[in-house]
Amino acid sequence: MEAVIAVVALLFVLLLVLGAYATVKVVGAAKRGVDRTISQARRTVEDHTLRAKSFAQPGPAGEVAQLRLKLRTSMRSTQDALQAGAAEDASLGESVALFQRLSAHGHELDAELRRLESDPDRATLAARLPSLRERTERITASADALRWAARDRAQRFAADDLDTLHAQIDVEADALRHWTTSDTAGAPPAWPAADPGTEDRARSEESAPRPATEPARPAITPPTPRPTYSWQKKPRPESTI
Known part of the structure; x- marks a missing residue:
């Protein structure tokens, strides 16, 4: 009896632990979903604010x-492309590692640009713009190169897979039309072509003179009296002159 009670108590404890674990997992997933939604909303608002500032502030x-x-758009697009590609292509792991190193420079530049947005010293800001513009171009060019290389690789794999699929479909289509091959194989053999010498000999035999013992046939059958019919007119007397 005590063993049964101990087993029941152990099962009860296990159920409590599993329930607590499931609750923690559900709450964690919900929290991550909420955080992701808030982050996306914050990025969207900040992007619209930057777009408005770029037009409104000369x-x-x-x-x-x-x-x-420009920096945020390029880095985010490259990040999404590499993450989507790495899930299906393990060879993009090196590209993801390189992008992580590039992201460190991008975040540093973005933080510096954010501080300079509210800087009242416009002269100093104007003097630093060329170097900031160059850094932005270098980072975005590298990010764009990684993104387009990943997309080209995915398109190449898709094209190769389509070519292989097309070849397999052609083989299957030929196999489904197997009767065309069997009909050709079961057709009777063609008659051999006639020997030209045989035709020449046949013509020479037809043109050769017949033996003298064979009686000559008349060329034209002698005319027989033509029958007269009641509807035929009799010749006039003057026609006999």
Whole structure:
């Protein structure tokens, strides 16, 4: 009896532990979903704010907003492309590692541009714009190169798979039309072509003179009296003159 009670108590404890674990997992997943939604909403709002600043603020401040928007758009697009490709192509692991190193430089530049947006010293900001523009171009060019290389690789794999599939479909289509091959194989053999010498000999035999003992046939059958019919007119007397 005590053993049964101990087993029941152990099962009860296991159920409690499993229930607590499942609850923690569900709460964690929900929290991650909420955090992801908040982050996406925050990024969307910040992107719209930067776009508005790039049009509304002339001069260095507006250009800084344009640089931030360009940097964030390029880095986010490359990140999404590499993450999607790495899930199906393990060879993109090195590209993902390189992008992580590039992201460190991108985040550093984005933080610097954010601080300069509210800097009241417009002259100093204008003097630093060329170097900021160059850094932005270098980072976005590298990110774009990784993104387009990953996309080209995926398109190449898709094209190769389509070529292989097309060849397999052609083989299957020929196999389904097996009666065309069997009909050709079961057809009777063609008659051999006639020997030209045989035709010449046949013509010479037809043109050769017949033996003298064979009686000559008349060329034209002698005319027989033509019958007269009641509807035929009799010749007139003057026609006999």
